[in-house]
Amino acid sequence: MTVFLFTIIVLFGAFLAGLLGSLTGVDIHYAIGASIVSVIATSSGSAAAYVKEGITNIRIGMFLEIATTISAILGAIVTIYINPGYIAVMFGLILLFSAVMMLRKKVEHADNDDSGKLARFFKLNGHYPTEQGTVSYSVHNVVGGFVMMFFAGIVSGLLGIGSGALKVLAMDNIMRIPFKVSTTTSNFMMGVTAAASAVVYLHRGQIDPGIAMPVCVGVLIGATVGSKVLIKSKPEKLKLLFAVVVAFLACQMIYNGLTGKL
Numbered sequence: 001m002t003v004f005l006f007t008i009i010v011l012f013g014a015f016l017a018g019l020l021g022s023l024t025g026v027d028i029h030y031a032i033g034a035s036i037v038s039v040i041a042t043s044s045g046s047a048a049a050y051v052k053e054g055i056t057n058i059r060i061g062m063f064l065e066i067a068t069t070i071s072a073i074l075g076a077i078v079t080i081y082i083n084p085g086y087i088a089v090m091f092g093l094i095l096l097f098s099a100v101m102m103l104r105k106k107v108e109h110a111d112n113d114d115s116g117k118l119a120r121f122f123k124l125n126g127h128y129p130t131e132q133g134t135v136s137y138s139v140h141n142v143v144g145g146f147v148m149m150f151f152a153g154i155v156s157g158l159l160g161i162g163s164g165a166l167k168v169l170a171m172d173n174i175m176r177i178p179f180k181v182s183t184t185t186s187n188f189m190m191g192v193t194a195a196a197s198a199v200v201y202l203h204r205g206q207i208d209p210g211i212a213m214p215v216c217v218g219v220l221i222g223a224t225v226g227s228k229v230l231i232k233s234k235p236e237k238l239k240l241l242f243a244v245v246v247a248f249l250a251c252q253m254i255y256n257g258l259t260g261k262l
Helices: 003-024 028-053 058-081 084-103 117-121 142-159 164-174 179-203 209-231 235-259
Strands: 126-130 133-137
Touching (some): 028 084, 058 142, 084 142, 084 235, 142 164, 142 179, 164 179
């Protein structure tokens, strides 16, 4: 499964759960619980493949998970006190941001410049395989990336999504990690972050198997079908189509949140 396909699956699964809550009258917190389960399911399969290929930087992932898991639990705890309309608006804004991030031109960072003291202390610098051979890279601005991850975790706990776009932003733009490494490491982190907040939703009884199971099954079937379609399609055109669809649905969700149509 490609990074692009995984992003589509997680976003689509999260959107389906949110849409379920707004259209059927299901409590949005139950929809978020279903979304969290779908993120765990999709992340687990793809993360194993990326780790096996040696692209994922496990040390970076586990280090940054300290921030995302703590903040995801906090986000899951406070979500019950937030107006569902505000959650819908926030969900829509994150989807819009994800659509923009998908269309953004990717810049590969691969350098051996001196990294920060924290990166050297925690041994976060690494390398990954390419067709041209092994590429080494240095990690920068660890503190800035850690802070962004804390925010990503809160969003994940609040909305029941993997916050992949925010995680990639932290690692790609702030920490200057190569894009392939940042996206695969983000996928590795998504499941752990979602599992942390899932504990809170499960404790509150807001993960209903009757809602979560169809969402997970639908997302996993979509992954299987999507992987076959992607082979015969042009990724750039798919990105544009998906970005337009997500932007439209995000605007609709923001409108419903502002007007109270939930």
